[in-house]
Amino acid sequence: MSATKVRPSSASAVPAEPPQPLDRVDRAILRQLQADASISNVALAAKVKLSAPACLRRVERLKASGMIRGVVALLDPKAAGAGMLVIIGVVLDRSTPESFAEFEKAAQKVDGCMECHVVTGEFDYFMTIRTRDSDSFNRLHAEQLLYLPGVRQIRSFMVLKEILSTTKFPL
Amino acid sequence: MSATKVRPSSASAVPAEPPQPLDRVDRAILRQLQADASISNVALAAKVKLSAPACLRRVERLKASGMIRGVVALLDPKAAGAGMLVIIGVVLDRSTPESFAEFEKAAQKVDGCMECHVVTGEFDYFMTIRTRDSDSFNRLHAEQLLYLPGVRQIRSFMVLKEILSTTKFPL
DNA sequence: CTTGAAATACTACTACG
DNA sequence: CGTAGTAGTATTTCAAG
Numbered sequence: 001m002s003a004t005k006v007r008p009s010s011a012s013a014v015p016a017e018p019p020q021p022l023d024r025v026d027r028a029i030l031r032q033l034q035a036d037a038s039i040s041n042v043a044l045a046a047k048v049k050l051s052a053p054a055c056l057r058r059v060e061r062l063k064a065s066g067m068i069r070g071v072v073a074l075l076d077p078k079a080a081g082a083g084m085l086v087i088i089g090v091v092l093d094r095s096t097p098e099s100f101a102e103f104e105k106a107a108q109k110v111d112g113c114m115e116c117h118v119v120t121g122e123f124d125y126f127m128t129i130r131t132r133d134s135d136s137f138n139r140l141h142a143e144q145l146l147y148l149p150g151v152r153q154i155r156s157f158m159v160l161k162e163i164l165s166t167t168k169f170p171l
Numbered sequence: 172m173s174a175t176k177v178r179p180s181s182a183s184a185v186p187a188e189p190p191q192p193l194d195r196v197d198r199a200i201l202r203q204l205q206a207d208a209s210i211s212n213v214a215l216a217a218k219v220k221l222s223a224p225a226c227l228r229r230v231e232r233l234k235a236s237g238m239i240r241g242v243v244a245l246l247d248p249k250a251a252g253a254g255m256l257v258i259i260g261v262v263l264d265r266s267t268p269e270s271f272a273e274f275e276k277a278a279q280k281v282d283g284c285m286e287c288h289v290v291t292g293e294f295d296y297f298m299t300i301r302t303r304d305s306d307s308f309n310r311l312h313a314e315q316l317l318y319l320p321g322v323r324q325i326r327s328f329m330v331l332k333e334i335l336s337t338t339k340f341p342l
Numbered sequence: 343c344t345t346g347a348a349a350t351a352c353t354a355c356t357a358c359g
Numbered sequence: 360c361g362t363a364g365t366a367g368t369a370t371t372t373c374a375a376g
Contacts, residue, residue, distance in 0.1 A: 030251075033244035037208070041369065051346050056369075067250045072338055073204035074240045080201075080340040087290060087297050104334050116335040119258060119328040126258050126328060130340060157290040157297060163275050164287040167243055167338065169251040169301060212354065222361050227354070345376075353368070359361085 022067075025050060027171045029058055030067070034168045037071045074167070082112060082130035085159040086137055088145070089123035091152045099150040100124075110144050123155075134158075193238075196221060198342045200229055201238070205339045208242045245338070253283060253301035256330040257308055259316070260294040262323045270321040271295075281315050294326075305329075 022030075028048045032039065039047075045055035062068045077083055090107075092099055100118070107116045107127060115128040131137045137158075145154055193201075199219045203210065210218075216226035233239045248254055261278075263270050271289070274296070278287045283301040290297050302308045308329075316325055 030244070030246060034246065035243065036241060037244040038242040040367090042367090052368085053347090053370075054345050057344085065250075066247050069245045069247050070207060071209040071242060071244050072206065073201070073208040073242050074338060075201060075205065075340055076237050076240050077340065079236075079238045080342065082340045085288065087288070108335050112341055113335060114337055115333075117256065117258070117330040118332040118334065119330055121326065121328045123328065125334075126330075155292065157292045157294065159288040159290055159297075161289040162286075163289065163296075164279050164284060166285055167245060169246055169248065169253045170283055171251065211352090213352090223353085224355075224362090225360055228360090343376105345374105347374085348372090350371075351369085354366085356363105356365075358363085 022171075026058060026062065029055070030062065031171055033059070033068065033071070034171075077130060081132050084131050084133050084137055085162065086129045086131065087157040087159065088127045088129060089155040089157070090125040090127065090148070091122070091154075092124045093150050093152045095124070102149045103151070106148050110148075111140060193342075197229060197233065200226070201233065202339075202342055204230070204239065204242075205342075248301060252303050255302050255304050255308055256333065257300045257302065258328040258330065259296075259298040259300060260326040260328070261296040261298065261319070262293070262325075263295045264321050264323045266295070273320045274322070277319050281319075282311060 025048050029044065032044060032047055041056050041059070042052050044059075045052045048055060050058075059068075077085070090103075092103060103125070104116070107113060107125070110127070110129065112130040113127055114130055115126070117126050118124065119126050129137070129140070131140055141156070148154075196219050200215065203215060203218055212227050212230070213223045215230070216223045219226060221229075230239075248256070261274075263274060275287070278284060278296070278298060281298070281300065284298055285301055286297070286299040288297050289295065300308070300311070302311055312327070319325075
């Protein structure tokens, strides 16, 4: 009981995560859990036409393998006081490793920062920030964004309408 | 049992969703569920220092009020065959209601489209698309993006490194 | 190696104080 | 909101394909 056992499907050694031996049932399970993970295991088992224990074992295997990163509650942005979404393009002063590292450390601490990515093209970073309204964004802009280290330029794209926002991957 | 009962805190009538009468315990519950919703109700109750039934009632109230939109499983992008993320800025030919509506309908059908928003600034839309690798993105670009209706220009920003990606709102 | 059936332990859920 | 009780589920054990 000391080590967690991973699927020894082939004889070769697999370090931590199996590539993706996903059969049809696994994909059906993942599709369901991506849409609604509050479903009970017995109901899930019925949907994928499996017995409850067999279904539960697959789910736990998918969790242990890292395929399922976690199960979380998604909140309504407006009700959570974060009804405004802003996408921000950032250009750094210098393209040095230190400059990037310093910026990344600071960017993650910006209130309401949901995403931050290094990108190709005319920007170095794209960030998405959730805040209450335009007033609170202006405050955040003046108090935090303008003080991010090593920044040459910041362009803000305010989101006027959210057409689509999902966490579901195609399977 | 015909109507769902909402919190009758004050005597006035509340249509469907109470604004946000969130006390400290509610916020603690939401913080926990945003981080990990696979926790059992008894464990959650212990964390927020409440009895199990009282905790469950709050959670169900938060769900009924729309504050909790849903509980979902988050998958590992790479393991799900969607290791590549691309942010796309779109400029439309004409800024007419018909043009916008037509584009939005088509954009949501693009394979792996995770987000699509109307924005201010030099672009009309920002989209984020998840795909397997650069080959599959090139295919998607040639087969789907170039055929989106009413598009004047598309700029692709490939994500080289994902610094931060969260679904948690600050509370 | 995976599945399915039965048995146990725990949890969610209801009614009441 | 908390306590107690009931119903249902999750989880283990074991046998079979």
